[in-house]
Amino acid sequence: MPELPEVESIRRSLLPLVGARILDVEVRERRLRRPIERDFEARLRGRRIEAIERHGKYLLFTLDGGRTLLAHLGMSGRITRRRQDASQATHDHVRLLLDQGSALVFNDPRRFGLLSVGDGRGFAELERVGRDPLAEPCSVDELRLLVRGRKLPIKNLLMDQRRLAGLGNIYVNEILYQAGIRPGRRASRLGRSALERLAVALQNVLERAVRLGGSSISDYRDADGRTGSFQEEHAVYDRAGEACRGCGTTIRRITQSGRSSFYCPRCQR
DNA sequence: ATATGCACCTGTGTGC
DNA sequence: TGCACACAGGTGCATA
Numbered sequence: 276m277p278e279l280p281e282v283e284s285i286r287r288s289l290l291p292l293v294g295a296r297i298l299d300v301e302v303r304e305r306r307l308r309r310p311i312e313r314d315f316e317a318r319l320r321g322r323r324i325e326a327i328e329r330h331g332k333y334l335l336f337t338l339d340g341g342r343t344l345l346a347h348l349g350m351s352g353r354i355t356r357r358r359q360d361a362s363q364a365t366h367d368h369v370r371l372l373l374d375q376g377s378a379l380v381f382n383d384p385r386r387f388g389l390l391s392v393g394d395g396r397g398f399a400e401l402e403r404v405g406r407d408p409l410a411e412p413c414s415v416d417e418l419r420l421l422v423r424g425r426k427l428p429i430k431n432l433l434m435d436q437r438r439l440a441g442l443g444n445i446y447v448n449e450i451l452y453q454a455g456i457r458p459g460r461r462a463s464r465l466g467r468s469a470l471e472r473l474a475v476a477l478q479n480v481l482e483r484a485v486r487l488g489g490s491s492i493s494d495y496r497d498a499d500g501r502t503g504s505f506q507e508e509h510a511v512y513d514r515a516g517e518a519c520r521g522c523g524t525t526i527r528r529i530t531q532s533g534r535s536s537f538y539c540p541r542c543q544r
Numbered sequence: 545a546t547a548t549g550c551a552c553c554t555g556t557g558t559g560c
Numbered sequence: 561t562g563c564a565c566a567c568a569g570g571t572g573c574a575t576a
Contacts, residue, residue, distance in 0.1 A: 276569035276570085278570095281569075308552080308572085332569095332570080347571090349571075350554095350568070350569060350571090384554050385552085385553045385554050385568090385570095386553055403572095427547060427548090431547085431548095434570095436570090436571080444570085445569060489569095490569080492568090492569070493556085493568085493569090495569075532548065533549070533550080534568095
C-alpha cells in the first residue's frame with residue numbers, strides 16, 4: 276500500500292515517539308515477508324528510540340546501543356500509535372509497549388511487510404535499494420545515466436527500487452502523467468526534454484504528495500489514524516474511463532508486468 | 545547483466 | 561445468499 280509519501284507521512288506522525296523507551300514487546304504472528312527473528316523481542320526490550328528515519332519505503336528506528344529496527348509495510352501494512360489498553364485487532368502482529376502507556380502497533384493483513392532488528396544498519400534489504408529521490412533530487416544528467424541502454428518501459432524502470440527508492444504504482448503513474456510520458460515508452464528512447472520534464476515531475480509530485488499527507492485510497496492512515504488527501508489530485512491513477520482533467524480525453528488502463536498503468540493518450544506521448 | 549512471470553497473502557468488489 | 565473470479569499501494573526468486 277504505502278509508497279514514499281505515505282511512509283514519510285507515517286514517519287512524521289511518529290516523531291513524538293523519539294525519546295520513548297520500549298518497555299516490552301509482544302509478537303503474535305512471526306510469519307511476515309521473512310519470519311521475525313527469534314531474538315527480536317529480547318533485542319528491542321529496554322531500548323530507547325533515538326531517531327526515526329526513512330529510506331524509500333523503509334522506516335528505520337535508531338535505538339540506543341547502536342541497534343536499528345527496520346520496518347516495511349508491504350501492500351497492506353500499518354503502524355499505529357495507540358493506548359496500551361486499546362483492544363487488539365485482527366492482524367495486529369506486533370506491539371511495542373512504550374512508556375507513558377502508549378503502544379506502537381504493526382498490523383498487516385497480507386503479511387508482505389517486514390520487521391527486523393539489526394546491529395547498526397547493515398540490512399541486506401537496504402543494500403538493494405537505490406537513492407531516495409525526495410532526500411536527493413535527481414538531476415537530468417543522472418536520469419540520463421539511469422535510462423542509458425535500458426530497453427524496459429520507463430514505468431518499470433522507475434518502479435525498480437534498486438534504481439530509485441520509494442516510487443510505487445500510484446506515484447509512477449502520476450509522475451509520468453505530469454511529465455507527459457506514456458508508461459510504456461522504452462526508457463532508453465527518452466530524449467533530453469522528456470528527461471527534463473521527468474526530473475521536474477518527480478520533485479513536484481513527491482513534494483506535493485508529502486505536503487498532503489499521501490494518498491488514502493481505501494485504508495491508508497498515518498500513525499495517528501489520519502488520512503492523506505493527495506488522492507483528490509490524482510490525474511490518472513485508478514481513473515480508467517474517466518475524463519482527463521487536462522484535455523477531457525478518456526483515461527486508459529493497460530497492464531505492464533502484471534500491474535495496472537493509467538495514462539491519458541493525448542497528454543502523454 | 546537484463547527483463548519477465550509468478551508466488552507470497554487477505555480482503556473487497558463484481559457479476560452470475 | 562453464495563460462489564467464482566479479478567484485482568489491490570510490494571518484493572523476491574526462478575527462469576529465459
